[in-house]
Amino acid sequence: MTDLSRPTAPAAPAASAASQPGLQPDSHTATTPPPLWLLAELTYRCPLHCAFCYNPLDYTDHHRELSTAQWLDVLRDARALGAVQLGFSGGEPLVRDDVEVLVEEAHRLGFYTNLITSGVGLTDARLGALKEAGLDHIQLSFQDSTQQLNDFLSSTRTFELKQRVATALKRHGFPMVLNCVLHRYNLPHVDKIIEMALALGAEYLELANTQYYGWARENQAQLMPTREQLEEAEAVVARYRRTHGERCKIFFVVPDYFETRPKRCMNGWGAVFLGIAPDGAALPCHAARGLPGLALPNVKDTPLREIWYDSDAFNRFRGLSWLKEPCRSCDEKEHDLGGCRCQAYLLTGDAANADPVCDKSPFHEQVVKVVRHAASAATAASPQAAAAHEQPILFRTDANSRRFSSAACASGEAEPRGNNGARS
Ligand code: SF4
Numbered sequence: 001m002t003d004l005s006r007p008t009a010p011a012a013p014a015a016s017a018a019s020q021p022g023l024q025p026d027s028h029t030a031t032t033p034p035p036l037w038l039l040a041e042l043t044y045r046c047p048l049h050c051a052f053c054y055n056p057l058d059y060t061d062h063h064r065e066l067s068t069a070q071w072l073d074v075l076r077d078a079r080a081l082g083a084v085q086l087g088f089s090g091g092e093p094l095v096r097d098d099v100e101v102l103v104e105e106a107h108r109l110g111f112y113t114n115l116i117t118s119g120v121g122l123t124d125a126r127l128g129a130l131k132e133a134g135l136d137h138i139q140l141s142f143q144d145s146t147q148q149l150n151d152f153l154s155s156t157r158t159f160e161l162k163q164r165v166a167t168a169l170k171r172h173g174f175p176m177v178l179n180c181v182l183h184r185y186n187l188p189h190v191d192k193i194i195e196m197a198l199a200l201g202a203e204y205l206e207l208a209n210t211q212y213y214g215w216a217r218e219n220q221a222q223l224m225p226t227r228e229q230l231e232e233a234e235a236v237v238a239r240y241r242r243t244h245g246e247r248c249k250i251f252f253v254v255p256d257y258f259e260t261r262p263k264r265c266m267n268g269w270g271a272v273f274l275g276i277a278p279d280g281a282a283l284p285c286h287a288a289r290g291l292p293g294l295a296l297p298n299v300k301d302t303p304l305r306e307i308w309y310d311s312d313a314f315n316r317f318r319g320l321s322w323l324k325e326p327c328r329s330c331d332e333k334e335h336d337l338g339g340c341r342c343q344a345y346l347l348t349g350d351a352a353n354a355d356p357v358c359d360k361s362p363f364h365e366q367v368v369k370v371v372r373h374a375a376s377a378a379t380a381a382s383p384q385a386a387a388a389h390e391q392p393i394l395f396r397t398d399a400n401s402r403r404f405s406s407a408a409c410a411s412g413e414a415e416p417r418g419n420n421g422a423r424s
């Protein structure tokens with residue numbers, strides 16, 4: 001899995017709905033552009049247990065998956081709306097046995113398709129079938145360049161399997177994005193991660209610093225790096241870009257906690273991105289499930305066109321009219337649109353507030369405190385002193401997820417955290 005707010009696969013070919021037989025461009029409104037990127041989260045099931053997984057903490061509450069026929073309808077409806085780029089994600093999408101069917105239809109419809117996978121389940125036979133079905137691209141995740149850390153952070157023994165999968169997918173002629181989520185533990189290995197990507201023949205390497213939503217938010221105290229670690233890693237990346245940039249394009253996604261202006265999240269709410277969760281809930285951003293009071297429409301009972309153009313969820317933070325101060329009167333609002341709604345909620349308790357990464361936000365100190373805490377934990381005199389700053393890593397497991405389920409929260413067995421409430 002990866003930072004899905006910033007797709008790094010090669011740009012999709014400039015296809016349009018009108019170019020496909022039987023598809024007409026949607027002409028609902030001149031003011032709202034159509035979605036360009038569809039993310040089909042086929043399942044929340046996954047054999048890995050990553051400490052930074054972006055899936056919702058209570059994913060076990062949403063385990064009922066759309067059927068193959070329902071997914072096929074989603075693909076056709078999204079393409080008719082104008083979407084051109086399609087990611088199959090999860091969880092681990094390959095736990096479903098219909099991925100090949102979906103890829104084939106997506107290819108027929110004219111989507112540029114990308115499979116986002118941990119590699120588990122990507123057998124030689126499935127690679128051949130996916131190639132034949134017309135899959136364009138594969139994004140394979142690693143947790144680190146070392147077996148020890150890769151296996152620890154995913155709580156599985158998958159490092160060698162991933163290496164074999166990388167070799168096999170090149171043999172089948174797929175272009176590959178190798179993805180690695182970065183944090184305090186593997187930032188010092190960035191040179192080795194790049195060397196591994198080069199050795200495996202990756203055309204693209206996405207080094208995505210952890211975004212603190214979902215499980216990563218729960219493990220923030222453990223994962224947050226120091227500014228020095230980031231600066232050193234950036235210097236390494238710059239060096240490799242100079243020497244190997246032709247062979248492998250390296251993306252380095254900076255964590256916004258270290259900035260003073262927020263990212264233009266999702267390139268605008270309801271602007272280009274349309275996510276569909278395993279149970280059919282439509283997501284304006286992949287972390288939107290954690291925003292309270294945002295009723296997510298579902299493709300099982302609402303047409304996709306209505307969801308995109310008319311639903312409250314997709315209109316709530318669209319454009320600029322909803323902005324509160326200090327964003328409303330800010331001369332930079334066209335640039336960042338007030339930043340990330342989920343981050344605003346997690347750190348301030350109100351999703352309509354300015355993203356507190358911004359130093360004009362009255363809540364910016366929340367972000368500064370987290371960065372300061374990471375620095376003090378990293379410079380503690382001894383591992384024991386460091387441990388005093390830490391809490392055990394919470395792995396993404398069904399048992400842990402059930403602690404955040406609505407039933408557990410309602411009965412008082414679990415305190416809503418992370419996705420469910422602002423914390424200082
Ligand atoms: S557990 Fe890991 S591999 Fe599985 S969906 Fe989450 S981040 Fe991806």
Ligand code: SF4
Binds near residue numbers: 326337
């Ligand atoms: S005040 Fe709001 S619009 Fe202005 S820079 Fe900060 S987040 Fe962006």
